[in-house]
Amino acid sequence: MVEFTHSKVVYQWSILPTSQHNDVANFIYLDFQAFSPPNNTKRLVIIMQIIKYPHPILRHKCKPVKRIDQGLRDIIAEMLVVMYDDDGVGLAANQIGLPYRIFVLNTSGNPEHKDNEFVFINPVMSKKKGSAESDEGCLSFPAIHAPVVRPDEIVIQGVGLDGQVREYHWKGFAAKAAQHEMDHINGMSFIDRLSPANLLAVREQLEELEMQFETNRRLKLIQDDAEIVAVIEEMERRYC
Numbered sequence: 001m002v003e004f005t006h007s008k009v010v011y012q013w014s015i016l017p018t019s020q021h022n023d024v025a026n027f028i029y030l031d032f033q034a035f036s037p038p039n040n041t042k043r044l045v046i047i048m049q050i051i052k053y054p055h056p057i058l059r060h061k062c063k064p065v066k067r068i069d070q071g072l073r074d075i076i077a078e079m080l081v082v083m084y085d086d087d088g089v090g091l092a093a094n095q096i097g098l099p100y101r102i103f104v105l106n107t108s109g110n111p112e113h114k115d116n117e118f119v120f121i122n123p124v125m126s127k128k129k130g131s132a133e134s135d136e137g138c139l140s141f142p143a144i145h146a147p148v149v150r151p152d153e154i155v156i157q158g159v160g161l162d163g164q165v166r167e168y169h170w171k172g173f174a175a176k177a178a179q180h181e182m183d184h185i186n187g188m189s190f191i192d193r194l195s196p197a198n199l200l201a202v203r204e205q206l207e208e209l210e211m212q213f214e215t216n217r218r219l220k221l222i223q224d225d226a227e228i229v230a231v232i233e234e235m236e237r238r239y240c
Contacts (some may be wrong), residue, residue: 009059033168048081048082049082050082052213053206054206057137058094060187061186062101063099068161073161076161079091083094083104083106086173088109089106089107090107090178090180091187094187095140101185102121105174107174119162121161123185123208124157130151131149131150131152133149134173134176138189140189144191146190148196149193151184155169156178157226
C-alpha cells in the first residue's frame with residue numbers, strides 16, 4: 001500500500017491482485033471504488049479484473065505517465081497476470097480501470113515466451129503503411145469477433161519498465177495487436193472501426209453486454225458516472 005496526500009486528505013492506494021478477488025467479494029464488488037474510513041483517510045482500491053463494455057472508462061482517453069516507480073511496476077506486472085489468465089495477447093490499462101497510457105503485449109499468449117512480452121508506457125505510433133482486414137476480438141467484449149481493416153505495418157515507440165525508450169518496426173499480427181491496444185488508451189475500441197454491416201452483425205451481442213451493465217448498475221455493483229470520474233481523477237494525480 002502507498003500513501004500520498006492531496007487537498008489535506010491522505011489517500012491509501014492499494015492494488016488488489018487477481019488471486020485475492022474472492023477474499024473481498026462480499027466487501028466490495030466493483031471495478032474500482034473509493035471509500036472513506038475514519039481519520040480523514042480515503043482508501044483507493046483497484047480490483048484487477050477485465051472491465052467490460054460499455055463501462056465509461058473504456059471511453060476515457062488515458063493520460064501520459066510522468067514517473068515510473070515500484071508501485072507502477074507492480075501494476076504492470078499484475079496487468080500481465082490478468083492478460084494471461086484471460087487468454088489475451090494484449091491489455092490496455094483502462095481495460096482494468098486505470099487511466100494511464102500503458103499497454104502490454106505478448107502475441108504468443110504464452111507467459112513462458114518472455115521474448116514476445118512487451119510493455120509500452122506512453123507509446124507513440126507512426127509510419128503506418130498498407131492495409132489488411134482480419135478478425136479481431138477483445139477481452140472487454142467477450143465472445144465478440146468481427147473483421148477490422150487496419151494498416152499492416154507500423155513503427156511504435158514506448159518507454160519500458162527501465163525508463164528507456166525503445167522502437168519497434170512491426171508487420172502483420174503484432175502491428176494489428178499494437179494498434180488495437182493503442183485504440184484503447186485513446187478511448188476507442190475495435191467496434192468503432194467496424195463497417196455498418198459488421199457492426200449490425202454484432203449488435204445483439206453488444207446489447208446483451210449493455211443490459212448486463214445496466215443490471216449491475218441497478219444492483220450498485222458499478223458506480224455512477226460521477227463517482228467513476230472522481231476515482232479516475234485521484235488515480236491520475238498519482239502518476240500523471
